[in-house]
Amino acid sequence: MTDYTLETEDDRLEALRRMLTIREFDTKAGHYFADGEIPGFVHLYIGEEAVGVGTCAALDPDDYIASTHRGHGHCIAKGLDPDLMMAELFGKADGYCNGKGGSMHIADIDSGMLGANGIVGAGPPLATGAALSISHQDRDQVALAFLGDGATAQGQVHEAINQASTWDLPAIFLIENNQYGEATPVEKQHNVDQLSDTAQAYDIPGVTVDGMDITAVYEAVQEGRKRAANGDGPTLIEAETYRYHGHYEGDEQNYRTDEELQQWKDRDAIDAFKARLIDRDELSEAEFEEMQAEVEETIADAIEFAHDAELPHPQEAYDDMFSDTVPEIEKFANRARTDGGDSR
Amino acid sequence: MTAQAELDGQETETMTVREAIRQGLREELERDEDVLIMGEDVGAFGGVLEVTGNLYEEFGEEQVRDTPIAEAGYVGAAVGAAATGTRPVAELMFSDFMGVSMEQIMNQMAKMRYMFGGKTEMPVTIRATEGGGMGAASQHSGTVHTWISHFPGLKAVAPGTAAAAKGLTKAAIRSDDPVFVFENKMIYEQKGEVPTDEDYITPIGEASVEREGEDVTVVATQRLVGESLTVADGLSGDVSVEVIDAQSLYPLDTETIVESLRKTGRMVVADESPVSYGTHAEIIARAQEEAFFSLDAPIQRVGTPDTHMPFSTPLEQEVLPDGEGVQNAIEKIV
Amino acid sequence: MAHIGLIVNPSAGRDIRRLTGGASVVDNYAKRSTTVCVLDGLTLVDETVSVEIMPDKTGIAEHAIGEAPSELDISKVEMPIKETAADTRRAAAHFRETADAVVVLGGDGTSRDAALELGDVPLVSVSTGTNNVVPTPVDGTVAGAAAAVIATAVVDAETVTTRHGKIEVRADDVNGEKHLTGLATIGITDRPFVGTRALVDPTELLGGVVSRAHPAAIGLTSVAGCIEPIAPDAPGGAALRFGDPDETPRSVRAILAPGMTTTIGLESHESLDWDEPAVFELQDCVIGADGEREVELADATVTMTPTANGPRLVDVDGALQAASEKGALISDRPLADAE
């Protein structure tokens, strides 16, 4: 649930807390991945916190988001529970997907989270579809797709935006331009200078905002949401941001310089927002320390929860294929039950 | 169940496969306003193969939508819509276009429920036309249902009769899982008795014994169901042929097929998809797993001989599996 | 050789006003084309001119150099690229020392950034930005031609330029002293954050100071212009304070943004002389210059003062008319000789 905005002091503190939570969650996820406790890949959101939180603050609690492979930040911004997220990363039965999804597939449709996605560019059609449901049933919601600068080159992204704009669906497409798709810089993937310029191709408004400034992201998404909810159709927003870690944990990062990384860190979104709240007398250094300590505790608790949670029983591999049981899967499951799966 | 038993006591009407599908769609649009048909020219134009017909006039744009020519986009939108409270029915004009939308099919539609630990429903129906025989050449004549039947998380049906065409279309729309309805375009004009009851459905996962026999079992799909029935009639007196419409490819009604095989000891599998690594092989594998010791002869496959569908009539006729092929296969083993 | 400076702001004309109002997008393709037109316009005069262009990361300068007419001597200014307004200021500072005229493509914000550093160098300001007051919406080729006749002294710059004003702002709040300079306007918005910078919701304007005013302008200058126009080169300015139109003694209908004609409640309107400050006591707001929110203030005393030392703006029509009147645009030689 996204029950915070940036309108009041309490809301702003909540937004800062979420940014800190994301950073702490992903910092710890990186550690446990390096230790080998988290299998697979993890794509960390560190550096991009203002985009996810600014966006979700501008959305209503019931709105949908379709996420990406770099989705932990979106989940926390949207209000998913770090305990269940961390348990999912650890492959535990109590995780959001009962251990079947992992980092790249965390989903909670009831919270409006349509899923992280391992396929670059696959989220926008899903958001268009969610917007179609909303519009068909005349519901007071919007659907927003996050996508990367890399994803913006995908054909299905074009199809999704074209369809949503042709049908005036209540959708928002938010490009997180973190300057690279894996190791390839954005200039080598696109001919346009600003990715939001592509909006012109759909006759919808497009705008580029500073993704290191949570208030800028928030305002743009607010406007996009207004348009969507008014029946004016989708909006394309590009947030310029940067990921501090490698594309995945363990990436050598020979495609960028330390200076470049430092330049972005100098504009760190959390530092900047914190400084503004202090300037506004809404936060003191001491209160910030306290908030940071609380966040660390929240994530420490999540890790403890994940550690303590049970691994799924191998039998659960056969669950959730369909809404009902089909004889084929029954048969495999039964064999596994009797012989531990040896005769597959 | 036998086809006759299925229809016994039902009020029926004679109609074509095309009309049967349309009636199924109409009844479901009527029953549930969250059912949304979408696809290329399915609306005002009535469908390139005229299946949706006047549904657009009857139900309006809200329920029958023309999409941009963007299979990945609208199939993806159907997935997103299915996860968020509506029941989309997307049409792929020709199943050959499925490749364009395959990403959304294999990585989103098929996997979401599983990957999310059951946290979503996926009530989406994909209707796709298949089959050669009209000189539409290789990119508009394919039979690709094996891909879908093979892919975990998807259900696939391929009716061979008008009754099944309606019953399976309705079952697909009511299912909370992704179901592909493969319509062979050469049988759109084939007539049959179709129950008029609005709640008549053909359960997914049930085969239909279209004709009972003692000597050999023909498991057929789509157009080859009708052609096999003709062959069976022609052979009657000499050979007693049992013809089963598999109807549902995944899940597959192994039980009905195996039961028949136990009785006849001989089997021919007739399906238009390419022969190698395919639907035939799966049916045969299951048959031998369950009834190896009932077999009296090697099981035969009738299908497209691993080519694409060529354009010119003699070429197309050469590779298109038909009744003659079924008859040859029967004669080889009885 | 006469020397021309060229500044093209790659990010002008694409801010959030495209989302919130009726502003149109000026994409890089359009900016590149306009830039090449400017260069072409420079060839209107016989004398060969040299041009230096501000570098950027979007390929505008690169493209201009590639497409420039062969008779121009063109190069990029040697400077680091920060992709912020600092680039414009740095290039302008360089041009103050080297250029005979400068052409700026951008909006009010770009012109202000250039003006802050440009000193007395004549400025041709071409609009590629959003609801602009200072830059003129003139064809790039014509703008280039005007710059050329001034830089080559075909016409006397003195006679075809006007001195624009500026507004100096000093704000004192809990966090100390903050400064800001505006060219045409300083606006106060009832928003807690700078956010996307552009003025998102004009109804949140609380007032401000203008150095010029006309009802045919857009924004704060339009409001002030509805009461009393002030020519760009007229001395002083005006201070405005707004309130709820149901409670203020007067109100005006003004064009606050493209596509946004609004009723503004007018608490007060006060004419200011050069160097006469207007003082505002403000809480929790953002002040902006020339349509862009810049400085967040908590509890502040703000003085806004019109000053006379703005840029020398070229009157494009006037410059070319003067050139024509002098006969400088006619050649007596047959074309073959001239080649």
Ligand SMILES: Cc1ncc(C[n+]2csc(CCOP(=O)(O)OP(=O)(O)O)c2C)c(N)n1
């Ligand atoms: C269809 C597809 N192609 C390639 C990949 C491999 N891959 C994973 S993330 C990624 C880069 C994506 O870049 P971008 O969209 O900019 O997102 P970012 O990682 O920068 O957040 C690639 C190529 C994939 N997952 N899916």
Ligand SMILES: [Mg+2]
């Ligand atoms: Mg990227």
